[in-house]
Amino acid sequence: MLRAEGVAKRYGATVALEGLDLAIAPGEFFALLGGSGSGKTTLLRLVAGFETPDAGRLLLEGRDLVPLPPYRRPVAMMFQNYALFPHLDVFDNVAYGLRRAGVPSAELRRRVAEALALVRLAGLERRRPHRLSGGQRQRVALARSLVVRPRLLLLDEPLAALDAGLREATGFELRALQRATGAAFVMVTHDQAEAMALADRIGVLERGRLVQVGPPREVYERPATRFVATFLGGANLLAGTVRADGGVDCAEAGCVLRPAAPLARPAGSAVTLALRPERVRMRPEAADRAAAAEGEGPNATRGTVVEIAYRGELSTCLVRLDGGTALRVSRPSAEGVPARGTRVALAWPGEALTVLAD
Amino acid sequence: MSVARLGLRLGLGFLYLPIVLLVAYAFSADRIPFQWGGFSLRWFRALAEDERLVEAALLSLRVAAGAATLAVLVGGLAGFALARFGPFRGRALFGALIGAPLVLPEVVTGLSLLLLFVALEGAIGWPAGRGALTVLLAHATLGAAYVAVVVQARLAEADRSLEEAALNLGATPFVAFRTVTLPLMAPSLFAGWLLAFTLSLDDVVLASFVSGPAGTTLPMVLFSRLKLGLTPEVNALGAVIVAVAAAALGLAALVLARVDARRGGG
Structure with missing residues (x-):
C-alpha cells in the first residue's frame, strides 16, 4: 500500500x-x-x-x-x-x-x-x-x-x-x-x-x-x-580466507570455518562470517573423555573465559581464543556459567555461520 | 535578629518605605504634604474634583489599553514568526529590529518616532498632528518589543510537534494555529498585554516627545505639577495608582497561577 x-x-x-x-x-x-x-x-x-x-x-x-x-x-x-x-x-x-x-x-x-x-x-x-x-x-x-x-x-x-x-x-x-x-x-x-x-x-x-x-x-x-549482524544481537564477526574446498581459514579463531554449504568463492579471497553468540556450545576443557575431542577440528576452538555478563535469562561470556580474538558466547543462565579464568572448548554447527556481503 | 534578617528588613524598608510614606501622607489632613495633620480623605475628594487630573488619568488608561492591545497584535505575530518560521532570510535582522526598543535609550526612540510622525504627516497627512494617537503608537512600539520577546520565549519552549500533530490530524495551518498554537501562546499574550499596559501607564519620556496639546497623559501632568512643588493631592493620586497597580498585579498572578496549575507547572 x-x-x-x-x-x-x-x-x-x-x-x-x-x-x-x-x-x-x-x-x-x-x-x-x-x-x-x-x-x-x-x-x-x-x-x-x-x-x-x-x-x-x-x-x-x-x-x-x-x-x-x-x-x-x-x-x-x-x-x-x-x-x-x-x-x-x-x-x-x-x-x-x-x-x-x-x-x-x-x-x-x-x-x-x-x-x-x-x-x-x-x-x-x-x-x-x-x-x-x-x-x-x-x-x-x-x-x-x-x-x-x-x-x-x-x-x-x-x-x-x-x-x-x-x-x-x-x-x-x-x-x-x-x-x-x-x-x-x-x-x-x-x-x-x-x-x-x-x-x-x-x-x-x-x-x-x-x-x-x-x-x-x-x-x-x-x-x-x-x-546488520552486529546491530541485531551483537554477532561475532570472523574474518578469514576462502579455501579451495569451500571452507574458510580463520587465523583469529584458530580453526577452519565450515558453513553448512561450501562457499562458492574463489580460493584465497577474503571473507567475513557472522556467528551468533547463542549458537556456540561451550564446555569446560577436557572435563570428561567425550569433551577431550571438543575444541579440535573445523568449527571448534579453545579459549579462556575473561568476562561474564549476567543478563537474566542469558549470560554472555567473553572468551579470549588461543588465536587471539575474543568471542562472545551466551548460554542460558540456568545451565550454569563457567567461572572467570576457566579454560573452555567451543564448537558450533555449520549452519550457525552466515557469510556477510561486505 | 541575625544579620541576614536585618539585611532583609533594611532592603525591604529601602524599597517600600517611600511607598508606605506616600500612602500614609495621602490620608493626612495637613496642607503640607510631609507633615501629619490627622486622618482625612480631603485630598482624595480634591483629587476627584480635579478635572484636569481625572481627564489625564482616563486618557492614560485609554492610551495604555489601546497601546497594549496593538502591541500584543504586532508583537505576538513577530514572536510567532521568530519562533516558528525557521531560519528565513533576514531573520537575525528582523529579531534585532523587533528588540531594538528594549536596548535603545528612550530619548532616541522618542526622537526618531517624533521625526517619523512629522515626516508621515507631511507625506500622507496621517497622523494629523500629535496627541493621544501618536502616544499610543509610540507606546505600542515599545510594548510590541516586550510582547515579542515573551511570546518567542514561550513558543521556543513549546514543542513543535504539537503543531505537526494537529496538521497530521487534518488541521490546515490556519486551524492548527487557532486551535493549538494560539492557546499555547495565550498566557504569554496575556502577560505581554499587562507588561505593555504598565509600560504605557508610567511612561513620561516617549510621551513627552510625541505628544501634543490634546495628549497629556497622567505621568506628564504629574511631572509638570511636581515642578511647581509638592501638593498632598499628588500623594493621594500616588496612593490610588499603588492600589490600582497592586490589583492588576494580583489579577495577573492569579490568572497565571491558574494557567500553570492547568498545565501542571510544566
Missing part, C-alpha cells in the same frame, strides 16, 4: 536518506530499525509530509503523496513524545481529528468512546495530559491516531518513553490493536528486540540506506551485512 521509490533527502551536506526503495503491504506491521542518525525518523516525516524528499516518489495506494500537504494525507502519526495537546483533556485530544473532519457530534462521541475503550482509558475523558501516567499518555496518543481510522499509522519510537516493565505489555497491546484495526503500522525504533518482537518484517537502515529487509527471524539468522 505504501511504496517508496528512490527516495532521497539531505540536510545541507548530511545525507539522511539515499535511494530508498520500500514497499509496505496492507495490514502489515513493519519496523524500521536503525541507530541514531540512520534516517529512520526522516522517512516517517517524509511520509507524514513534514519534509519534502529531494528525489524519488512516495505512493500510497498508487497515489503520489509528495504534492499533498500533511493535512490532506490519509496517514496518522504517533509522535515519540506523544505530542498530546496540553490545553485539551483526553476526550478533546482524541476528538481533535474527528472535529477537523467535520464528524457530527453524536457519531464523534461514539467513536471517541470506542477508541478510548480500545486503549482501556474509558473514564479518563476529562483528565488533562499532565495528570496521566506515561503509559496512559501513550494510549491517548494511540487512540487519537487510530480514531480517524487511518490506513497507515506511523509510530516514532512508540515504546521508548515507557518504563522497561511496561514496554513488553504495551508491545503486545500494540500488536493486538494493529490486528484489530487492520491498519498498516510502520514503526521506527532503535531497539532491535522491540523490532523483532513486534514486526512482521524489519528493515534495517544504516546511514540512510536500507541494507536488509525481511522477517525478523531471517534478518536475525541470515544478516546480509556486517552492520
Whole structure:
C-alpha cells in the first residue's frame, strides 16, 4: 500500500536518506530499525509530509503523496513524545481529528468512546495530559491516531518513553490493536528486540540506506551485512580466507570455518562470517573423555573465559581464543556459567555461520 | 535578629518605605504634604474634583489599553514568526529590529518616532498632528518589543510537534494555529498585554516627545505639577495608582497561577 521509490533527502551536506526503495503491504506491521542518525525518523516525516524528499516518489495506494500537504494525507502519526495537546483533556485530544473532519457530534462521541475503550482509558475523558501516567499518555496518543481510522499509522519510537516493565505489555497491546484495526503500522525504533518482537518484517537502515529487509527471524539468522549482524544481537564477526574446498581459514579463531554449504568463492579471497553468540556450545576443557575431542577440528576452538555478563535469562561470556580474538558466547543462565579464568572448548554447527556481503 | 534578617528588613524598608510614606501622607489632613495633620480623605475628594487630573488619568488608561492591545497584535505575530518560521532570510535582522526598543535609550526612540510622525504627516497627512494617537503608537512600539520577546520565549519552549500533530490530524495551518498554537501562546499574550499596559501607564519620556496639546497623559501632568512643588493631592493620586497597580498585579498572578496549575507547572 505504501511504496517508496528512490527516495532521497539531505540536510545541507548530511545525507539522511539515499535511494530508498520500500514497499509496505496492507495490514502489515513493519519496523524500521536503525541507530541514531540512520534516517529512520526522516522517512516517517517524509511520509507524514513534514519534509519534502529531494528525489524519488512516495505512493500510497498508487497515489503520489509528495504534492499533498500533511493535512490532506490519509496517514496518522504517533509522535515519540506523544505530542498530546496540553490545553485539551483526553476526550478533546482524541476528538481533535474527528472535529477537523467535520464528524457530527453524536457519531464523534461514539467513536471517541470506542477508541478510548480500545486503549482501556474509558473514564479518563476529562483528565488533562499532565495528570496521566506515561503509559496512559501513550494510549491517548494511540487512540487519537487510530480514531480517524487511518490506513497507515506511523509510530516514532512508540515504546521508548515507557518504563522497561511496561514496554513488553504495551508491545503486545500494540500488536493486538494493529490486528484489530487492520491498519498498516510502520514503526521506527532503535531497539532491535522491540523490532523483532513486534514486526512482521524489519528493515534495517544504516546511514540512510536500507541494507536488509525481511522477517525478523531471517534478518536475525541470515544478516546480509556486517552492520546488520552486529546491530541485531551483537554477532561475532570472523574474518578469514576462502579455501579451495569451500571452507574458510580463520587465523583469529584458530580453526577452519565450515558453513553448512561450501562457499562458492574463489580460493584465497577474503571473507567475513557472522556467528551468533547463542549458537556456540561451550564446555569446560577436557572435563570428561567425550569433551577431550571438543575444541579440535573445523568449527571448534579453545579459549579462556575473561568476562561474564549476567543478563537474566542469558549470560554472555567473553572468551579470549588461543588465536587471539575474543568471542562472545551466551548460554542460558540456568545451565550454569563457567567461572572467570576457566579454560573452555567451543564448537558450533555449520549452519550457525552466515557469510556477510561486505 | 541575625544579620541576614536585618539585611532583609533594611532592603525591604529601602524599597517600600517611600511607598508606605506616600500612602500614609495621602490620608493626612495637613496642607503640607510631609507633615501629619490627622486622618482625612480631603485630598482624595480634591483629587476627584480635579478635572484636569481625572481627564489625564482616563486618557492614560485609554492610551495604555489601546497601546497594549496593538502591541500584543504586532508583537505576538513577530514572536510567532521568530519562533516558528525557521531560519528565513533576514531573520537575525528582523529579531534585532523587533528588540531594538528594549536596548535603545528612550530619548532616541522618542526622537526618531517624533521625526517619523512629522515626516508621515507631511507625506500622507496621517497622523494629523500629535496627541493621544501618536502616544499610543509610540507606546505600542515599545510594548510590541516586550510582547515579542515573551511570546518567542514561550513558543521556543513549546514543542513543535504539537503543531505537526494537529496538521497530521487534518488541521490546515490556519486551524492548527487557532486551535493549538494560539492557546499555547495565550498566557504569554496575556502577560505581554499587562507588561505593555504598565509600560504605557508610567511612561513620561516617549510621551513627552510625541505628544501634543490634546495628549497629556497622567505621568506628564504629574511631572509638570511636581515642578511647581509638592501638593498632598499628588500623594493621594500616588496612593490610588499603588492600589490600582497592586490589583492588576494580583489579577495577573492569579490568572497565571491558574494557567500553570492547568498545565501542571510544566
